[in-house]
Amino acid sequence: MLLESVLKVAEKHNAKRVNLVHVVIGELLMLNPEQLKFCFDVITKGTIAEGAKLEIEVAKPKIKCPLCGREFDEVIGICECGGIVSIEGGKDMILKRVEMEVS
């Protein structure tokens, strides 16, 4: 789906070659960046995105206690104050930027 989206963007701009793809991945998707890069290299073969660099940015979820307002870096279930911690975001995969060569 990532490659499809990249090729769609490239086609829209009549690109001849894709040099760089920047994606933002939610931390809670727990994707392994090395695996993703490897897969990307494999599936782009034979397309205009072959050899393009895949840049991966990890987006953290917003983890906050709705009772006391405390924010956390790590995902937890219950805050010290007894509030049930809410977790927002961190599960998206967004194609942010494509760098390409056009004629």
Next chain:
Amino acid sequence: MHKIEVDAEVDILEENKRLAEENRNLLRQKGVIAINVMGAIGSGKTLLIEKTVERLRDVKIGAILGDVIAKDDYKRIAKYGVKAIPLNTGKECHLDAHLVHHALEEFGDLNLDLLFIENVGNLICPVDFDLGENYRVVMVSVTEGDDVVGKHPEIFRIADVIIINKVELADAVEADVDKMVRDAKTLNPKAKIIKMDLKKGIGFEEWMEWLRCVLQSQEELKK
């Protein structure tokens, strides 16, 4: 030739989200409650559906049974005379909204009260694929080790019901059931947690109670 940079903002997972919403709307229109049953291989997902179908003779039940290749689960449910659809995913380790969309079409007019969607046995991949279900049940068993809950946080976080099955075997496999319950509660304080041993009949009534509540609230909505 010159180089350009384009800001794209394309949501890669959008297609699944869109189809899941379509499934959800369709199920709502038809008044069907859909339950996504997830869990490890051999945790007891199919048996839970079997026993439930056997018990709820007065409810119109359908089932979608996701499996990598075989149709064993399908056969186990279909023998009760309920409408069941086998769904082979091939090498895919989870169901997605698109596969479920097609399975729903096979139910024709969807004249059902309750639909079980048994996911592929896996505690990792199904997490990110909303199928359009109303409720999510995650089932594990003590034989997977009492650290199985803590090791797969995301799937327990999205669950409405967490079932810890085969508790009667806990001593034999030296598993600490209370630890599993604690881990589940910490990860997801809102979920209903049921200690179960399906083969011995433990916890099944608690599950039925939850299910009847869900069905009852649906009945009220229909009125």
